[in-house]
Amino acid sequence: MLMGELASILDTQLSASGHSALSDRLFETRRLSIELAAPLSAEDMVVQAMEDASPTKWHLAHTTWFFETFVLTPCLSGYPLFDEAFNYCFNSYYEHQGPRQPRPKRGLLTRPSLDRVLAYRQHVDLALAQLLAEHTNAPPAFIHTLEVGIHHEQQHQELMLTDILSLFAANPLRPTYRPAQPRSVPALSEPPRWIDFAGGVYQIGHEGKDFAWDNEEPRHDALLRPFRLADRLVTNREWLEFVADGGYEAATLWLSDGWAVIGRENWHAPLYWESRDGEWFEMSLEGLQPLSLDAPVAHVSYYEADAFARWSGKRLPTEFEWEVAAAEAPKQGNFLGTAALRPMPATAEPDGSPRQMFGDVWEWTQSAYLPYPGYRAPEGALGEYNGKFMVGQHVLRGGSCVTPQDHIRPSYRNFFYPHQRWQFLGLRLASEVA
Template sequence: MATATPRPAIAPAGSLAERYRATRALTEALLAPLSEADATLQSMPDASPAKWHAAHVTWFWETFLLRDHLAGYELFNARWPFLFNSYYEAEGERLLRARRGMLSRPTLAEIVEWREDVDATMESLFDRPECADLIELGLAHEQQHIELLLTDIKHALFSNPLGPAMWPLRYPSVRPEEGSKPEAESPSRRTDDWLTHPGGIARVGHQEDGFAFDNEGPAHRVLIEPFALSRRLVTNAEWQEFIADGGYRKAALWLSDGWAWVQRKGIAAPLYWRGEEHFTHSGWQERDPEAPVAHISYYEADAFASWAGARLPTEFEWEAIARGQDTSGDNRPGFSASAGNQLDGAAPPLPQGAGELFGDVWQFTRSAYLPYPRFQPAEGAVGEYNGKFMAGQWVLKGASCATVRGHSRASYRNFFYPRQRWQFTGLRLAKDQ
């Protein structure tokens, strides 16, 4: 289990074929340290087994590219679409999400064989212009599932009382002879902790060349009042102060639904906290007080902001500050993190904090996940990708340490339900000016 993950071949950002091969290799590298049992675990209904993720993205390529664009293509196994369709009603009946962990068959080896067959057949489509947009969508889709695989297997391993490690702990930004993690900058040594914005009419949504999901557009104008956004993410040490001050016991700080959730679930700390430790892909580790807090819900983020005398930013405020500042990297495989975490030997995703807007934790906003003006979903089954989820969820911005490099941008809209916290979710405070 705790062996180094083989480094995948890294292709330069460029052709669709190069990026396809690199993305697929990253998925397979994440499977490498997992046993068959590890890859089959489903620890809660919000999560899926690792081998299901590996199969689902392959179903996506087979269904929307090979089946529909390659004359005479025959499915690798005609019974598998029922198992690995996620939520596409247009593609027919499917296995209930909560039962994905019951799939002892097909085996991981059979799924890998299927992936190899699909990869070989996909080579014939890369030079066909009519397939380019769907291939771009497929790449972004697999990158999303790479992050989900990482967060889902973390929860599965956490659920084991032994606290097993997926990888040994390493900090790739530190040379081995230096021997330790670089000291984080103390909040007391930081100056100019707020980024101010004068407000006004801002144009938001996807406006550049290149790929974007349909929910990032159309670009449109919004009115923003003067505000300030914190330069840094809320840290573990600050969250510990919130706990010590009774933050989880003061109903006045919480939204009504959030307070009911805290009481019902007995919530008293972020997910994966235990004493002075937290659970990571490298097992239980001492918690860095200056690292960004992670694995919190929207309810917790909003309560902390109230306790701190601040608020959460809107998605448009966050985007207005972030536009042009995306430092999440290029399209090569690896994880997005300000401190340099990536799949290089064995480097577990860990938020470390470096004052950047992108790449440590997804940041909650107080914006409901709703369609932009004039939004229209795409025709056909792929139109179910985002639009039908635009109710009851909240927008997050900024990517996390588990996000594939190059996957995020200022207009990117991630979204989760307010109770969910198994993803690398944190917060950055805002205030009125």
């Protein structure tokens, strides 16, 4: 089945499901996944470059499996499974659902074919349209599960792009996901401004009735000392100064585990940076491009971000400081919808408010990924979504240039292990108020 045929089918389903806001969002999200995969060949979609990444074909199938498993099977009477073997192939980490293909070996799934995966998506989408048509007054539990599925697929849309970047960066031909787009990139001449925030007791966590992940709750008090936050993200130009000053060779700047990682992995610069004849380039979704000096640095691990902050005489913000600062910034920025597909330089804000709080790069915080006071994981399989990962990772905030904009909110908590850097991961600096 061709990608265009499936997109056309999705348009039909959108009409058939009653034009409700929820069904519109569902099928628009499903269609976007197909659009993001359209520039790729069938060969591109079956390979994974490393254990953290997954093939595009697997993402397309897994997000479909999620709806089949957690929405259709329990909610649509008489729903026929597309293929019983797909539970093993496309389950990710849900122990409730039984054994699964090991994550590092997802690239071995040359079968089922791409055509069969696309037929699987059609099968499930038709059933979702039928289910929505039958549930014009759906119970809250059903609506919540469908919302989880939509936001889950948005997470995988971001992963599709970062995983294909990982694959293309490992290819000696340096292929492009799309041709380079002409754009005007403003120069960033001034150093960051520093914004002071008062200490006190602040409310942290999700507020209201809109969708949020369980790890954003419960809302609770956090005591903060006065702090200062840079008004923009750290740039490639500033990172080059760190590299030139021997930042990757100075053991005193590094956490012990980080020093071990950069020695073992031979890191001397952010992931995807390349030096050629004294000039720096960066692999992007538009292929190998000259390093954009005033764009935010991306693809750096927590260890690198922490070392840079020490070198700067600053530190990383806590996730609570970040959330307090984000409350004063509009939820605008360089997201997937801008189609830049890479971090962009900060623009001027005449009122002196924080810049780049949302989009461009996920921002490392110094906060360990832990449950909020009073947190309880939901019951059942969906309780495995966040709670069981609350150890050994750090929180990131704000979204990136490949995050759908309506997926993000100030309370959103992303999390990665401190050595990981294949996502669009960057930083802004913080300090105490003198």
